[in-house]
Amino acid sequence: MENEFCPVHEAIQFLQEKWVLHIVRSLLEEPRGFNDLSRSVGGCNPATLAQRLDRLVEIGVVAKEVQSVMPPRTLYRLTPAGESLQRVIQEIDAWATEYLRPAESCGAVCDKQYLSEA
Amino acid sequence: MENEFCPVHEAIQFLQEKWVLHIVRSLLEEPRGFNDLSRSVGGCNPATLAQRLDRLVEIGVVAKEVQSVMPPRTLYRLTPAGESLQRVIQEIDAWATEYLRPAESCGAVCDKQYLSEA
């Protein structure tokens, strides 16, 4: 269990980095600029977002397209590897809609959620 | 986009907590005690693990079974809701084996991984 390369472990390690799944999910909808992405993800501060994007680009899940430096205009879009994460997100979606119950609201208070009984 | 309850968002929020996916994956294999789980997950310190388990129990993904207090013997097992996370993990698995390439080793050095070209 030590010396073998375990892709799942690596994948989990990377997918569990804060905001990664949110970012991917947002980019699955459409390519976005930095601020647009930031708004869409909701709650991720620019420092973290920038760092996460660097990493996603480095890993090859996201491609960064600088359209013009000044005025700044950039597009982040998923690579094929990124797009194929859609299946993961879909499963999360399926699980969530089956098991997650609304606690109170969503946007503001996101600290408590419960599972449905069934 | 503010006041609606978005289960996927909640689910991602919760699944991206550090170690959660690793824990679930480990428990998918079999129910485990605290230390056993700790070893199987690998690298999570006990304080964090304990907290994560509390949360998982609270949310209803994991059930804690205290078999004896002294000598201590506890079992953590997935609830049905937890078990159905298997599909998520399976998709991660599929994605990982398709796109993740071994960088160097696995156990010790887990800081860099690359995607395959295809």
Next chain:
DNA sequence: TATAGTACTTGACATTTCAAAGCGATTCAA
């Protein structure tokens, strides 16, 4: 001319995670 928008960076602060040690109790090997 003024306001809002782009993509970020910076530095101070808060939260999270960490490794290490320890605890009471039991079981097992020497």
Next chain:
DNA sequence: TTGAATCGCTTTGAAATGTCAAGTACTATA
């Protein structure tokens, strides 16, 4: 019988990580 190992954690203080507010340099719109 003594000592080490195992169990399920908790505590500690320090290190890593994430967050916030503000700012940069510039353009486009009003």
